[in-house]
Amino acid sequence: MKIASWNINGIKARMDTVLRWLQEEQPDLACFQEIKSIDEAFPREPIEALGYHLETHGQKGFNGVALLSKTPFEEVIRRLPGDEADEQARYIEGVVATDNGPVRLGGLYLPNGNPVDTPKFPYKLAWMQRLNAHAAQTLQQEEAFILAGDYNVIPDPQDAAKPETWVGDALYRPESRQAFRALNHLGFTEAIRATQDAVKTYTFWDYQAGAWQRNNGIRIDHLLLSPEAADRLQGTGIDKHVRDWEKPSDHVPVWLELN
DNA sequence: ATGTCTAGTGAGACTAGA
Numbered sequence: 001m002k003i004a005s006w007n008i009n010g011i012k013a014r015m016d017t018v019l020r021w022l023q024e025e026q027p028d029l030a031c032f033q034e035i036k037s038i039d040e041a042f043p044r045e046p047i048e049a050l051g052y053h054l055e056t057h058g059q060k061g062f063n064g065v066a067l068l069s070k071t072p073f074e075e076v077i078r079r080l081p082g083d084e085a086d087e088q089a090r091y092i093e094g095v096v097a098t099d100n101g102p103v104r105l106g107g108l109y110l111p112n113g114n115p116v117d118t119p120k121f122p123y124k125l126a127w128m129q130r131l132n133a134h135a136a137q138t139l140q141q142e143e144a145f146i147l148a149g150d151y152n153v154i155p156d157p158q159d160a161a162k163p164e165t166w167v168g169d170a171l172y173r174p175e176s177r178q179a180f181r182a183l184n185h186l187g188f189t190e191a192i193r194a195t196q197d198a199v200k201t202y203t204f205w206d207y208q209a210g211a212w213q214r215n216n217g218i219r220i221d222h223l224l225l226s227p228e229a230a231d232r233l234q235g236t237g238i239d240k241h242v243r244d245w246e247k248p249s250d251h252v253p254v255w256l257e258l259n
Numbered sequence: 260a261t262g263t264c265t266a267g268t269g270a271g272a273c274t275a276g277a
Binding site: 009063112207210 | 260261262263264265266267275276277
């Protein structure tokens with residue numbers, strides 16, 4: 001089965017692109033980030049018409065996440081546990097049944113954290129602590145669990161075309177990278193790194209300054225697999241060609257195949 | 260060097276967020 005993650009940067013502006021990609025790639029299970037829509041305004045019907053079950057967790061204006069599946073969700077969790085006061089819609093988790101047992105997908109939109117001298121950076125780090133706690137707890141269930149999304153973390157220097165320009169940025173600060181390593185060390189396998197020779201392999205190119213044309217990208221969309229999921233990993237892909245379509249998102253889809 | 264985009268408000272061109 002094919003499982004994908006994509007920061008679409010606004011569902012209303014991206015509907016044609018999203019439908020084209022769904023028809024082309026036919027993921028069995030997918031998570032979207034930055035839907036930028038309240039649940040009531042999300043254009044469900046065209047996606048459902050392609051045979052997808054849809055679960056959204058949105059808010060007004062920005063953020064917002066969604067799950068899509070060709071088979072019904074048996075369970076859905078909205079919000080990242082650990083802070084009832086957190087109003088930002090950045091996490092949704094769902095379980096689907098497969099021939100090889102249940103598959104649990106957590107779709108996340110990790111806070112950007114810039115500027116670092118504002119409350120946004122401590123919010124990012126606190127959110128990562130909550131994510132790691134939730135991930136540790138979920139791993140105890142020993143299921144095929146995929147934690148996927150826009151992590152807003154550049155893990156290593158080779159994950160940026162120009163790492164020197166990211167020094168001091170929240171996406172590359174030592175604290176952000178350390179928290180991402182700690183998450184991995186709970187027992188996850190980072191699927192792209194595990195299967196690809198990640199040289200100049202990016203998932204995000206800024207709209208500004210011709211970043212796409214210059215391949216000035218960063219790799220910040222990640223697919224983390226529990227041991228039970230990693231044992232079933234067949235391969236991964238980055239749908240880089242989508243960045244050349246009309247009205248692209250600044251992120252491209254990343255996906256993996258499980259047997 | 261930023262050569263940009265999206266959504267909200269509200270009715271034109273700002274702002275916030277990235």
